[in-house]
Amino acid sequence: MPAKILDIKALESIVKQMTDSIDKSRSQIFEIAENARKEYYRIQSELIETREQALEIIQKVDLLEKEEKISRQRLMEVSRDFTRYSEEDIHKAYDLAKNIQIQISVLREKEIFLRQRRDDLERSLKRLEGIVQRAEVLMAQVGMMLKFIGRNLQDVTSHLDKFQKRQQLGWWVIQAQEEERRRVAREIHDGTAQALTNIFLRLEFCEKMWDQDLHRVRRELVELKDMVRGNLQD
Secondary structure: OHHHHHHHHHHHHHHHHHHHHHHHHHHHHHHHHHHHHHHHHHHHHHHHHHHHHHHHHHHHHHHHHHHHHHHHHHHHHHHHOOOOOOHHHHHHHHHHHHHHHHHHHHHHHHHHHHHHHHHHHHHHHHHHHHHHHHHHHHHHHHHHHHHHHHHOHHHHHHOHHHHHHHHHHHHHHHHHHHHHHHHHHHHHHOHHHHHHHHHHHHHHHHHHHOOOOHHHHHHHHHHHHHHHHHHHHO
């Protein structure tokens, strides 16, 4: 009889440790879900802004292409008629056409970058949405498990012959939950590689623009600094 009482107490202690561990895992999963949800909304906002910027650039390119067509026609006109137009007129027409072409080239580079950034953000958004959904399912499952354990604690203690199997099952559950939590956490931090890729692309853009538009390069470098600071905080 004393041995049986001692076994029940030991079993109750183990079950309590197991429920505490499961409850802790649920809190960690909840924290991961909340962080993923915040990151989801941040990326969603950035995606909207990126799409708007890309659309604005496309509209500017369309307008400049019309201006380029007009400038080329003007250049051909002044180049053919030396009686009406001076050498200075030709130079002005040439410079205008050249400047418009440079602007179009710069904007197209920016458009390529924004399209790549948009695609990266869309993939990150989809991945984070999956993480939030899986975390919510896990929290629900863990909650049900805790209720099940609480309701069946007396049955467990009254069937000592099944103790070993139930204990093993409980630790398997904990191990599975911990592994899932670590996997979800790893997925959240996979965005670091994408962030570094974006920084590299923007640095290449700055390098191309260095001799053409230093003011634009400075703006890009300021944005890059903010991006790096944000990734360091993450």
